[in-house]
Each structure stands twice: as structure tokens, then as C-alpha cells.
Amino acid sequence: MAPIYESFKLQGLELIWVFSEDKNGEPASDQFVNHFVNNAVAPVLFPVLRDPGFQKIFDVLPGEGQLPVQFLIDPRDMTLRYVAPNSTAIAYDILSELMDEPL
Numbered sequence: 463m464a465p466i467y468e469s470f471k472l473q474g475l476e477l478i479w480v481f482s483e484d485k486n487g488e489p490a491s492d493q494f495v496n497h498f499v500n501n502a503v504a505p506v507l508f509p510v511l512r513d514p515g516f517q518k519i520f521d522v523l524p525g526e527g528q529l530p531v532q533f534l535i536d537p538r539d540m541t542l543r544y545v546a547p548n549s550t551a552i553a554y555d556i557l558s559e560l561m562d563e564p565l
Contacts, residue, residue: 464504466554473561476537477508489514534560 467477481490481498490512499506534544534557544556 464507466557467507470557470561474537475557475561479506479508479510481510481512536560 463477463479467475481495484490484494491514492512495510495512499510532544532546533542535541536543543560546556
């Protein structure tokens with residue numbers, strides 16, 4: 463994620479990484495999130511949060527039960543512009559297109 467953030471941050475990209483579950487499928491604890499961030503291969507340059515109650519809402523979102531999921535939200539109007547369920551690949555092409563759109 464660091465290269466993506468570095469590529470687009472001057473254009474206004476904001477990233478938030480939200481952990482919903484740990485490696486056992488349980489709600490992520492502060493300890494799990496902190497361990498992951500502190501031991502990441504690349505520096506984490508953006509906020510990392512946890513959502514311990516994700517199971518209560520996750521089933522209403524696209525890609526039910528498939529993590530990780532990428533959501534691209536347009537902050538101008540909070541429109542959900544892109545969802546990539548069960549994806550570990552960065553949605554670089556879609557992100558690039560959105561960042562090139564005029565404000």
C-alpha cells in the first residue's frame with residue numbers, strides 16, 4: 463500500500479486500513495493490529511483502525527464474507543465508486559482513473 467499512497471498522496475489520496483478480523487476469523491484486537499503494523503514489511507504511512515463489530519454489518523456489503531475487500535470512496539460526495547471483493551491486488555488502474563478526474 464505504501465507505493466500507492468506515495469504515488470497519489472499529493473493529489474489528495476487518503477488511505478485508511480481497517481482490520482476486521484484476525485488470522486482466525488475473530489474480531490481483530492488492538493494487540494493483533496499493533497503487531498501487524500509494527501512488523502509490516504513496508505512502513506505504514508496512513509491510519510490503521512480496527513472494526514471489532516464487522517460481522518454485524520459485513521453481510522450487507524458487496525463480496526459477502528470475502529476478505530480482504532477494497533472500497534474506493536469519493537470524498538467529494540461519499541459515493542462508493544469501486545468495490546473489489548476477495549482481492550489482494552491493489553486497484554491501481556481504477557484508483558488512477560478516479561484520481562485523474564477533475565475536482
